[in-house]
Amino acid sequence: MALDSKVPEGPIKDKWTNYKDKINLVNPANKRLIDVIIVGTGLAGGSAAATLAELGYNVKAFCFQDSPRRAHSIAAQGGINAAKNYQGDGDSTYRLFYDTVKGGDYRSREANVYRLAEVSTSIIDQCVAQGVPFARDYGGLLDNRSFGGVLVSRTFYAKGQTGQQLLLGAYSAMNRQIGRGKIKMYNRHEMLDVVIVDGKARGIIARNLVTGEIERHSAHAVVLGTGGYGNAFYLSTYAMGSNVTAAWKAHKRGAFFANPCFTQIHPTCIPVSGDHQSKLTLMSESLRNDGRIWVPKHMEDVLAIREGKLKPTEIPEENRDYYLERRYPAFGNLVPRDVASRAAKERCDAGYGVNKTGEAVYLDFATAIERYGKEQAYVKGLDENDKALIKKLGKDIIKAKYGNLFQMYEKIVDQNPYETPMMIYPAAHYTMGGIWVDYNLMTTVPGLYAIGEANFSDHGANRLGASALMQGLADGYFVLPYTIGDYLSHDIRTGPIPTNSKEFDDAENQVKSNLDKLINNNGTHSVDYFHKKLGKIMWNKCGMARNAKELKEAISEIAELRAEFWKDVKVPGIANEYNEELAKAGRVADFLELGELFAKDALQREESAGGHFRDEYQTPEGEAMRRKEFQYVSAWEYKGEPKDAVLHKEALVYENIEVKERSYK
Amino acid sequence: MKLTLKIWRQKSANDKGNLVDYKVNDVSPDMSFLEMLDVLNQDLIDKNEEPIAFDHDCREGICGMCSMYINGRAHGPDRSITVCQLHMRSFKDGDTIYIEPWRAKAFPVIKDLIVDRSAFDRIQQAGGFISVNTSGNTQDANATLISKYAADTAMDAATCIGCGACVATCKNSSAMLFVGAKVSQYALLPQGQIEAAERVRNMVAQMDLEGFGNCTNTGACEVECPKGISLENIARMNRELMKANIN
Incomplete structure (x- = not known):
């Protein structure tokens, strides 16, 4: 099967406009005859559900949480990008497009990214109209901050809770439609299979997580906004329930899975404290606007710190290594995430890590506190030499900007980051890879769509900060509502899709037998035991740096672990009740398959690009070495076992941007 | 730390629940409260007992899913945090901790500590x-x-x-x-x-x-x-x- 990206003809600037002018539309009366299922209610799924319902389609939305408002988009902190150029600092649609393609290390699809940049400005307008309280300046205009990998300030934010506010905006739009009866909301439901009838996605099998009941739901199209698969690493910044199950079931039903090895390891997370740890907490990239990252220059200081004999604040300036500022003077602490993560790993591997495990670096706000304090003292006409006063004034500014993050840090680590530098270390955070989609956001299964983090298309091999929120909302508010209409225009005479067909029977039986197998297994180890083991393999062998030898080991170790899981997993309770262990077991079973494909993909990609760093392919300075031969999307077709997956390539063509060395020096 | 937990167990909305005693040992002060319950649940699974059902998701204090009444206080003893941000350093060795669901007529219990x-x-x-409505044509932000x-x-x-x-x-x-x-x-x-x-x-x-x-x-x-x-x-x-x- 040849992959057709369906990118429209014409100059990149006109593609989306021309496309919209030419697609088929569904008239309002006919929209009432069409059902759409949306799985996941984060920024992508929530915004799509609201918009499609506003247009008049009958939407059924599903989430595994107790309310659509809890999807993990809620935890996004720093902000959302848009090419508004409100700051007059040279931003434009082209520049946002350029930064995103370069930031993704030239592994994303040009036309999709350009469209994303194009609709970015409408997102901000829409959210403000919904009552999203973005930060404003004293003149009443919207404020912006800067994020990694760019030279302009285009990030809109709502304190350190931007994801929360945007999601609550989408949730409010959903609520309006739920109240009108245009969205039927299924909380505490998990999708366990997608049903294909005559080659088209026509419904899902879902499990009611409260009663355990297996339900059939039909529709004319199915949309997955089910997020990323970073919990394959066990420890990550994802929510505990985030999973790959919906995406993986779609993959098993024919949707190609693209670039699974492109995973973002975020540089600024709170380090691991012990074996009991269940998740890692992100400290927003926005902190790198004001925080400086360093480790001690001298090993004796490192050792003294680890032994508790020396405090970081006692190390004089000249004995600190601000390694990002040293290596990347142009971007400094605001290099992209992949670069910052690898640089932290490099220092820690060299032995300069500053906590007991040797896996932490400092993120220090002392300089910013002093700078802001002096500014404030000047503005207020106070004594600029009064050190205590300066510190207090500076802290107030930092508190206003990042208060909730500092509080979060203090609660977890039990140290006051206003007084001593934060300790941070990289952690799995986002997956650029995902279900392959064409320009219409349709997967290789007709009528099955993937939006937001669940698809692969816009971020290439590395996502820039504040771009996930942009993509989720772009897909849901402004892209899918057009593209899906074109597809659904052929379904105006189809009528309701029956759920008593053989296809629904088969899918339901398969789901039930899978659940029975898990519940009757009576093995000796809990689900978490296997999940943690998988996480260790993933982190150690498919993490920030990879090589052929370890990836081969990972492939066989994951396959062995999967066999052991099915032989020996123990799931207590019964299937027809609230049973979190059973839900978790199904998710881990899928992670155990995805993990192997992930490693296989990483092994096949013999280059370094963005978040995918192969030890064998680096420049003499230790930077990622991209290879022209790999300028393509790897889309994997399911053929039974992950080892049998078949690779399809979508060549990436860059006509509007010069592919060059990605330098942040 | 060694702790005694008195946890509300209730099979379903229609069941009458009751407090059940559990012992947990080797609790580290760096654990979050929910991680302490994870440890207890692993223990229960190993002993073929039913794990405690509780709501949780983001574990960073923003999704609003976790909901427990701990020693008579919503989200436990600390101020300005959710249960998932509560750490065991807020408790002492030998403590007895009461854990209950939210109690309100409008929030019926689904199971154990989970409410609707x-x-x-x-x-x-x-x-x-x-x-x-979403249109792309609202006025400039x-x-x-x-x-x-x-x-x-x-x-x-x-x-x-x-x-x-x-x-x-x-x-x-x-x-x-x-x-x-x-x-x-x-x-x-x-x-x-x-x-x-x-x-x-x-x-x-x-x-x-x-x-x-x-x-x-x-x-x-x-x-x-x-x-x-x-x-x-x-x-x-x-x-x-x-x-x-x-x-």
């Missing part, structure tokens, strides 16, 4: 929104100036995570802090003015319908709110309601 908070969703569906004070105050109200601690802690099981926060967010912004009267009337009517109690200004909700939502929001909601009913 869909009443909150229904209140929002009654009016917690601005009626603007900077066309209407909003004072920094209004934007910041609206943001403070909007940080509500919908966990329900306010209801759980209120002797009247009132949801006024929750509803007041949403009403306030929109009342403070120019975009929210058009539907202000209808919004507050509908949301308050739904709140009453769901069986939440009234506010008697005790202020416990503000104290236990993990996001520090201020009582001012209740006053603002009452003002908005009065305004709506006069006009």
